[in-house]
Amino acid sequence: MEIDMETTVSITNTDQLIAFELKASEVHSKAPLLRSLELSRRLQERGISLPNPNLAEILVSNLCFSQHTPCLWKLLDQAMASRLVAPLQILALLTQKVVPQRKGQPGAYRLYLELLRRYAVTLPPSGSTVPSLDMIVKSIDKALQLSRTYGVPKMDLGHTIVLFVFTVVKTLVDSVLEDCGFSYARTDMQQNLDIRGNASNTLLALEIVEKIITNKKAQVLLRLISINMPEEFNNLVERLQLVEAHISKITSPSTINVASNSLATIQKALTFAIHRLEKHPQLGVLFNTRPKNLSFANNFSYGNSTCWIPFDVFMENAMDGRHLHVVSAIEVLTELIKGLQVLNQATWQETFQALWLSGLRHVQRGRNQVEGPIPLLDARLSILLAIVPLSIVPLVNNDLIRRLGLVTSLQVLGQFSALLTPLPAFVTLANEAATKAAVFISNANPNIKAIGNILHLIVEACIARNLIDTSAYFWPGYVVPSAQLPKEPHLTRDTPWAAFMGGAPLTASLEKVLTITAAPSVAELEKLYIIALNGSEEERPMAARILCGSSLTRGWNFQEHAVDIMVKLLSPSLSLDSSEIEIENRYISHMRMLKSLLLGMASVDTVHILSLYGLIPEVAAALMPICEAFGSLPPPSNHKSCLPEETSVYSVFSYAFLLLLRLWKFYQPPQEHCLPTRGAQARRELTLDYLLLLRNGRVSLQDPNAKPVYFEFFPKLRAWYFHNQACISSTLSGLSNKNPVHQVANMILNMVWTGSGSSGPVNCFSNSSSSGSLNGVPSISGSGTTEESCQRPTLPAWEILEAIPFVLEAALTACAYGQLSSRDMTTGLRHIVDFLPASLAVIVTYFSAEITRGIWKPVHLNGIDWPSPAANLLSVDLEIKDILASAGVDVPCSYPRGSLPMLPLPIAVLVSLTITFKLDKNADHMHGIIGHALENCASSSSWPSMPIVGALWTQKMRRWHNFVVLSCTQSPFSRDKNAAAQLIKSCFTCFLGPLSLTEGSHFVGRRGSSSLFGHIQVERGPHFPVAPGFLYVHSCRNFHDIHYVSEVVFRLILNWARTLADECVKSNGMAGRVRSDFGTASLASALSRVRQSVSLGASLLIITGGPKLVQVLYEETFPTLLLLGEADSKGPMHGILSGYAVAYLLFYSGVFVWGVSEAPPAYTWVYSSKRDRVFGPHMDFVANIVDRNLQPNCQPGAWKAFVKCFVGLVVRFAPTWVPVLCLETLTKLARGLKRWNESELALALLERAGPGAMSAVVEALSWI
Template identity: 85%
Template sequence: METELETTMISTSHLDQLISSELKASEVHSEAPLLRSLDLSRRLQEKGISLPSPNLAEILVSSLCFSQHTPSLWKLLDQAMASRLVAPIQILALLTQKVVPERREQAGAYRLYLELVRRYAVALPPFGVTVPSIDKIVMSIDEALQLSRTYGVQEMDMGRAIVLFIFTVIKILVDSVLEDCGFPYARTDMHRSSDIQASASNTLLALEIVEKIIINKKAQVFLRLISINMPEQFNNLVERLQLVEAHISNITSPSTINVASNMLVTIQKALTYAIHRLDKHPQLGVLFNTRPRNSSLPKNSSDGNSSCWIPFDMFMENAMDGHHLHVVSAIEVLTELIKALQVLNQATWQETFQALWLSGLRNVQRGRDQVEGPIPDLDARLSILLAIVPLSIVPLVNNVRIRRLGLVTSLQLLGQFSALLTPHPAFVTLANEAATKAAVFISGMKGITNPIPKANGNMLHLIVEASIARNLIDTSAYFWPGYVVPSAQLPNEPHLARDSPWTAFMGGAPLTASLEKALTITPAPSVAELEKLYLIALNGSEEEGPMASRILCGASLICGWNFQEHAVHMVVKLLSPATSIDSSEIEIENRYISHMRMLNSLLLSMASVNTVHILSLYGLIPEVAAALMPICEAFGSLSPPSNHKSCLPEETSVYSVFSYAFLLLLRLWKFYRPPQEHCAPTRGAQARRELTLDYLLLLRNGRVSLNNPNAKPVYIEFFPKLRAWYFQNQACISSTLSGLSNKNPVHQVANMILNMVWTGRGSSGTANCFSNSSSSGSINGVPPISGSGTTEESCQRPTLPAWEILEAIPFVLEAALTACAYGQLSSRDLTTGLRHIVDFLPASLAVIVTYFSAEITRGIWKPVHLNGIDWPSPAANLFSFDVEIKDILASAGVDVPCNYPRGSIPMLPLTIAALLSLTITFKLDRSCDFMHGIIGHALENCASSSSWPSMPIVGALWAQKVRRWHHFILLSCTRAPFSRDKNAAAQLIKSCFTSFLGPLSLTEGSDFVSRQGASGLFGHIQVDRGPYIPVAPGTLYVYSCRYFHDIHYVSEVVFRMIMKRARILADEYVRSNGMAPRVRSDSSAASLASALSKVRQSTSLGACMLVITGGPKLVQVLYEETFPTLLLLGEADSKGPMHGILCGYAVAYLLFYSGVFVWGVDEAPPAFTWVYSSKRARVFGRHLEFVAKIVEGDLKPICQPGAWKAFVKCFIGLVIRFTPTWIRVLSLETVTKLAKGLRRWNEPELSLALLEQAGPAALSAVVEALSST
């Protein structure tokens, strides 16, 4: 290595001597600079020295001795730069290092240097030409200006050197101006103090040269690159220019003060020029103008220009689906959606927030006449409006004044929408309280204390109070014009007639039954009350602890919207009584046992549909799952007392605590579904993401590690009993049961359970279902079970830990079903026995559901007749119930046949009949909420897994049992056809498009002609409605889409629907313009803008439908499978170029909007990223790699070339315009291929804009693109 270094130094030294001698020889032969440079060039080339020569540049600059520098030498330097004997950028870099620090002593040299900067600073070297000495030139520039060290560049090339050189020269000249103005700002190593008065003329010249550089279009591109890739450095330059603007008056006349101001304006224009030039593109500009054509919101309207904001409505309606639990907080998801729609619609923040509030109000109004049943009620809809929406706005307006002003304005304008502000009768009192609070505040400010004022309130007053509670606005809102409307007609409100129960509680009143009831139905007025409740629940007496936990899960959690997030976190925290991290297993178990009564009450209260739904809205499902697991492990390992008979809600036992915790844990994930590795490799199974316990724990561990890096993770391996059951459950789903040997302890437990439930035959009087002579332990024929019920004398109840009971129950079920199938056990006794098992250990319901669900999918059990004798009969209302289902679907545009004509005998597989018969034996009060959450999902899953339509029978029988739930059951049954009929799913998708956008023709969808937008999609908002309402297509889709068997098919249908509408719009465009079907001059711009506006509406709806149906995985399928398949294997459209262009645009919008709704427009919180945007880089990167291959001609699409080019231009343009951060994850190779392809298509501006956003690695590519223009 040392030898090579010495050789290099010798050769460099020899080269320098050779160049110096030739330089002197040229001086002897010719004196004129031009002739001298030509002679020098000839001499160097004869010696084999390549040009431009970095050594010559260094020799020339070193020859400039300030004591005797001559004009001829400067002129020679100028000629050498002009004739490319030396690289101008290298000369300027070397001169900058040498001249600028001496500018005050050597004003003449500094002025000559400035002239060279004026001429050559932005003169880019030619790219594509081989320059042998390029690396030496780059190294010389880097060393002269210390670029690598200053900007942290690891590898320097010519492109990076040019960009950083321009920026550094501007910064150095600005610093020199500041120093000359007497403001020593940010001195560098090249600056030295001096007492010599600076030359004002040189200072002004430097300022003029900086201005000239900045107004250069190429330099502006470089500045944009710095602002994108090095924002701190760029902001530092802007600060310098602002200081110049403030101090330039110290040395110059007023006429030149505006120079710095002009430079700041120019820089600002440079930053937005890339966007501006795309917006002004003759053809592409209309694509990126996504701002609604009529962005003003009509007064007193329930829609308020809702078409472009429909994702808000879709999000909120989807959030109300109680069947689907969310692992990411709705707050984070909505925050990202707000940012996305504000960017996509190019809206102001006031317009964005106003559209958000209107969507929330529409969502509340849709719940006014909600059917009765175990689904989230109106309180949950108000939670979204008054808690989720304000909390999602908080991170957007913090420390951003213009956004906060937009929020205030949006709230002030809400009063125009009176139709949406009318509160539900149940909440009129709360609205009046909020309005009266403002009136009292104003009276207090005026010094008026008597009488207490009263005011009429509406939903706006509740929204304002929720916003004040989150510090989004302050109490100045009370003084808005028209906000307080005094009223003398209001009756005495409860809150004014007597003291709140919370006042007594905070005053020290003990918790009694009456006080508990009052506190449970009254939301807490502040967080202080919740904190006191939490401490009582954790440390109070055995009587007060359960009371406090029940109160926390009451109105304070369900409708305490102003502080709901605090109540939610306290409830979850109560599940994990404080224990040391290093506590032993026995200590932890004792801690849980000491809180057994509190946990029993807490878990039973948490089982309600509303509570689980609110926990889901706040994204706390992973944390709840992790907190429930140690409870299950601890109490499932304890034996009950010997006198235990059944679990009653009013009693506390180890079985009851375990069962409530276990069933709540299982509600959080699809425990009855097969694990992913056992799924059949169908398309739909691979695209839908189902929650699993492992996945929930991974999410929980990731979140905890963000807040506390030292926190210990939780894995299922930490809970051996739960883990054993978890794998047994998966085995039960995936395969039939294996037999048991008589030596297995489960053999004995199973017989004990059978003895407890059914009296056996034979002299022993026991039900021994396992053959003692069978070595494999398989069931030997028909188990000897009789149909008589058990008595306490005839059996012994097992007093075993719950885990041992659960392990044996599948074998008990197999024996019982087999006996029933062979006629050895009547259906009534089977049902009664199953109910006894559930009463004894409620957690066994989960095992029953798992086993029956698995057996249904195997199809090995014969059907049974529901004749009303052996099994309950739905005949009384089955036909009418089936017709009602058909009518509801027809109202939503879906036509399905009746499954059960009048007179037919209904049948069900034995397993469904047994499960159904069991479920209708349960009571329907709040004490059984912990079971209802399991039963509903189980019945729907079993019915959809059956080989024939079973849901109408299930619904008819349940409707007989619970008449008040008739409409809820009916609507639940409308989801069943979509699980097996792809045509029904396609009809529903088509109906959604028609109701939202209008019919494709006058003969299609006449029912939806007058209803479009959000009202058409989700139904009109009316105050007075009848008891039965047809279901709107959008509502039915939101609650049914997760039941679609093949969700790949959904993406294909949505894809084709959007293409069909694009073709019709193309026909209308051609007819309206009366010309050849292609985009021409500005005369057709308005017509094209109108067509594209409708395309955006359809793609926005389609993207929302795909996202709520399959989430990130379906969007991945759209990018990686659906789009490439239809592009390469679809049919070519030969009707005209306009068809291809609009179809290409439509596909681009669909893919882009789908990606934005899942991945967001910029950086997102980690919890959101893990679930939604973690695969964005891979999916988006692969997609553009595929696009690049077609652009290069490696793949040949079947569609029209015009359609393909339209897609590429539109999609890339949308990404550049709205989500530039996506581009930075792409490989430089992919970006370069796309940029070259765009240049070949005569789109240099789009190509350059793409390269600009590709990150630091693309700096050289940008410079190369500029040098070729």
């Protein structure tokens, strides 16, 4: 309390002293200039620092309005000019006192405006220290109430200056509006004015606003408001528009032009303030990424399609059924659309147009695709008719301009008739969609028919999502009536569903029709859901099968609802607090329904659709309690095998367990197949914990009260998981028949191999090492076989699975020592799989681990002991070589004539087992595991095994010949980095043309997406060609060293940039010199072609390694290949274009994975959240080099070109990235750019750094 009183006394004494000296200076001299000098001398002699906030308070208090004299106004002017007082503080105090009283004090108001004209943008000198700065800031804040008005908790000098200028401009605009008779924001201090008497002051205020806004420093401050407080800035723009509408009320005809010109100048200055970087003489070329002739009106040419190639790559990558996505393709595509629209500076019509055309090309490439366990044509149409419209929904909501762009893009699609031709299987659906429109516009005439194409399906999909309305039916040429179409006696799509909705009971015949016919709306699916849960014992499985039929795969207009209903049906309403018995009883009561549902979900198409919608975490979380419950129940005592038509505890558990492992483990090569020091870091292996975390995060966003689900909630699944990991990680040891697990293993061995041709049951865990084994090898003996020892174990599935690895080791060892024949080995394993199908997952996992150990000798595939591939091995090997050659990859034949094919024992056993399964839809749950397992095992072998596996499979499954051969073509890339490099180069060559001047003209016939992916996916035939892009998309996840891809792409883009530099030098006759006019047309053309290569390169990187590979690109590839590479002395143009190319590659890669704006939470958690930990350290690295003015060992000019281009791209296209950087990093970069004479770019960088960098921006204003 005493301290406060002392402070108060001190302040009071200072004020009295200043007032005394102010009076004394008046006695000394009446002239304002001399008086200000005298006052300055007296205050300095008294030890009072200048500028002094107390003096400012006293001067303004005397001026308003007790001593309102011209002499005092002049003294105030001289005091501001000589820095006796802070000009901004004086103006803030005057604004508070003069503006509300401008009616009664028009002279004071005019003098105040004149002071604003001189000092409104007067800033402290750069680097100077202002005494009493805190007091000045507090005085300005108090006078204008800045912190309260704008919600700034702590005011510093930067915030104060920015908000002061903005507040003054807004106050003047408000005063003009009120003088015009329009009260925008009236306060108690404002009064009714005499409009005619103050017209001159109003026009002067408008001129002052014009002068402030056209000031370059003030424009920087206004940009800070537009970036950090967009709502406030938009309010100012609205006020200016109102001024323009009401200014005529106070102006005469002779002055109306002056007012209009002032307003036009203000609008132009505001626009330039936001977009000034585009006018930069050099940087403008970098930011003008809009391709020339981007119009789609007549033709979608090569130049137009290349800038949108990420759409094509995304869609082809989404069709890879073996790779499952944890984030919805809808969210990923939405972010990609936003990114490409920004990068290409395209209109929304052009963006949507490119998206639709990419989708149409994607569908057309599906003609004549191979037969096999891969997503079919329905899945391609799912992307076009479901994923694409749903990705557009969040972009056009409440935005009329974007919605109009969407409508126009759909109308223009009719010009692309070749792409709109429906595939034969979908002609009827297209005609029905066209007929629906024809009936609508003909007043419900049921007899009219119309010819349809894919456009009609697209329009119906958009109408279903409320993107457009039925006015689309009236577009010119949309409905093409036809009398030639056969008249259907009934509507095949509606009749069975109408009967079902009318109350017809579910019968076998009705089920069959409903399964192959998509439902017309969501209402039918909801009724099926109710029946599946509450129907009769016979109806529930039928309803589940119908839900997994065409309504899911072809119900494109409501597919998102279909998948949600399926996942919801998989989890009957249960509380996490329910007891184990309650959970088991609930699941058992739905056992038949769950069995039908799980069997339907096991199909390749269904799993692929679930992956497209990002529901893998939710499905995995729903499968875990099913596995936990049914895996804990014993089978009936008479259980022998799981037949598709029967329902048992083992069958339901197996379907759920195999699907769970398929979602979790077999979606990509195992982690152990990657290089331990490099590739493993760039490839993320899914875990059950990770999937549950994803699921919990999404559920909490929808329902904050929802309880999370953790792995610990499923103790038996968790115990098996860790036990299985231990069996894979190391060889089995410590065998003892006293262990219950080993006793179960003996029971399985006795059950399977009793009565086999080799002998009787195998007892692999005998106490006596002399009587039952040979040198520690489990023996097979027929003696002592009893009925009891051969009984089938009636144990819960978890106990069986726990013992399977020990059974496999015993059987594999016995087979290796000749104690068990190969035929008996295969037959026994098949018996185990028939007994408990879930054991297949353990078998393939165990064999895959054994192959990586390399301890098993190879076996000869002679056709006696093991099946022989000799009949077609050479032809399959030749087909593989020819297909790779068609994609630009040259590899030698794997097996020369005369050599006897061999395979490691585990692979031979696994192949022999897998070819025993039939091509049956009921075996989809098996094929989903087998195919991936064989590829993983073959890729981990020490020599090429895939051709042999492919030859054996083509003998067994001739219908899948092309699919098997095509799958085999991916095997060379798993071990040969040179083959991967050839494939990547082939992709660039097909897309861009030759990468060197000696390889021919760049303007070859077929380039772009058609050359990269082909017009159709594959063609039937013994040696069908495959486009390199298609082969890359389906092979890239098998690459052994993911980092190598980053290096290859990086080098190819650098080579492409140098090739373009050579062309530019040659065409411009520059002879290594940079001409002054090169920075316009030539540089723009070269950069356009650089961006084409970067668009492809970044897209390939993203689908290969995702965020991890982008991190590798930033942290390893870039520093190694650019900064530590050899300098090139060919000329400065090489360095400039190389730097630009690298900047584009890093930036585009970041945009494709992190996005350019705020993304949905699920996308952010998986992708965007990784940006800070990569982008921040990268910019720290760059800033340290720039700040120290170092020159890395790279091409001349490459480093500066990279920095300026990369920073410019971030500032222009991804400003949301900047605020995450620390202020020190930004300051270092800004200082470096200032040294390079890039003050505009340096300021733009600081401006995007958020409110915390306002002071740094104000300090940098001296650079202007």
